[in-house]
Amino acid sequence: MNTKNTSYVSMWVTADGHIRQELLPNGRYDEARGNRQSAYTGSYTLKGDRIDYIDDTGFTADGEFRDGVLYHAGMIFYREEQTIKGANNL
Numbered sequence: 001m002n003t004k005n006t007s008y009v010s011m012w013v014t015a016d017g018h019i020r021q022e023l024l025p026n027g028r029y030d031e032a033r034g035n036r037q038s039a040y041t042g043s044y045t046l047k048g049d050r051i052d053y054i055d056d057t058g059f060t061a062d063g064e065f066r067d068g069v070l071y072h073a074g075m076i077f078y079r080e081e082q083t084i085k086g087a088n089n090l
Contacts, residue, residue, distance in 0.1 A: 008046065012070050012077035021070075021077060029053065 012021045021031040023044060031040040042055035049065040051072070063072030070077035 008051070008065060008070075011080040013080045014075055014077055019075065019077070020080075021072075023051075 006025055009023050009025045012023065013019070019031065019033050021029055023029050027043050027045065029040075029042060029044050030038055033039040040055050042053055042059075044051055044053050051063045051065070051070070053061045053063070053072075055061075061073050063070055065071075068079060070079075
């Protein structure tokens with residue numbers, strides 16, 4: 001059951017920037033690893049602060065959002081800061 005929670009739709013990145021996971025508003029995700037774009041793709045569902053993944057090969061995983069941080073498969077992801085073009089000119 002994919003709730004309509006869109007508060008986690010964003011790009012999530014490990015501290016070293018090696019793994020980048022984009023949670024899309026249509027319930028899909030696209031994960032890059034290093035220079036390998038779309039290394040893993042699949043769908044996700046949200047229930048509260050829990051996220052369940054199923055990749056396109058059938059592999060499943062889960063994670064949890066706590067205090068604005070995503071904990072998934074032993075890794076820690078941070079929301080990528082979105083820069084507003086021209087914000088420095090305000």
